[in-house]
Amino acid sequence: MDVLAGPRARPGTRALLRATKYDGTAHWIQPFQVVSDDGNLLVASYRARTPIYTSRGEFRSPYDSLVYFWRDRWYNVFRLSRPGCPLALWYCNVTTPPLFDGCQIGYVDLDLDVKVLPNGCYELLDEDEFEVHQKKYGYPPEVIENAEIAARELTEMARKRAFPFSEK
Ligand SMILES: [Mg+2]
Numbered sequence: 462m463d464v465l466a467g468p469r470a471r472p473g474t475r476a477l478l479r480a481t482k483y484d485g486t487a488h489w490i491q492p493f494q495v496v497s498d499d500g501n502l503l504v505a506s507y508r509a510r511t512p513i514y515t516s517r518g519e520f521r522s523p524y525d526s527l528v529y530f531w532r533d534r535w536y537n538v539f540r541l542s543r544p545g546c547p548l549a550l551w552y553c554n555v556t557t558p559p560l561f562d563g564c565q566i567g568y569v570d571l572d573l574d575v576k577v578l579p580n581g582c583y584e585l586l587d588e589d590e591f592e593v594h595q596k597k598y599g600y601p602p603e604v605i606e607n608a609e610i611a612a613r614e615l616t617e618m619a620r621k622r623a624f625p626f627s628e629k
């Protein structure tokens with residue numbers, strides 16, 4: 462199936478992010494409003510303090526978020542800022558490519574995260590969790606490979622200040 466063949470989101474509509482772990486258990490459910498969608502890149506916003514479901518309980522992020530979901534990429538990028546303040550950081554999640562069905566954005570979280578600071582410094586996080594989950598969930602070799610490539614691509618983009626790390 463062509464991953465780009467799904468519906469486009471209309472600006473202003475609500476969309477629910479529904480991330481699972483590899484076995485299908487709920488990991489993260491967060492409400493968004495669509496900002497734009499060109500058929501590949503879907504951009505959505507989240508208002509600080511809106512309840513988020515996580516596998517560790519309810520969470521209310523202190524950050525307003527602008528999130529970049531590319532339908533053909535194995536990651537997403539959250540631009541985080543406290544309300545009324547400049548950019549705090551970008552938080553990137555390595556995931557399977559997202560599927561958008563018209564109201565929900567779904568993907569499998571693949572543990573690895575990359576934190577990027579406004580000064581361009583970056584940090585790869587949760588490598589230990591990725592290692593453990595490869596065995597626990599039995600990630601296929603191509604999933605492991607795509608996740609590792611995605612993490613490298615993110616750090617390279619951060620180093621070069623490529624989009625969306627060019628957007629302060
Ligand atoms: Mg993680």
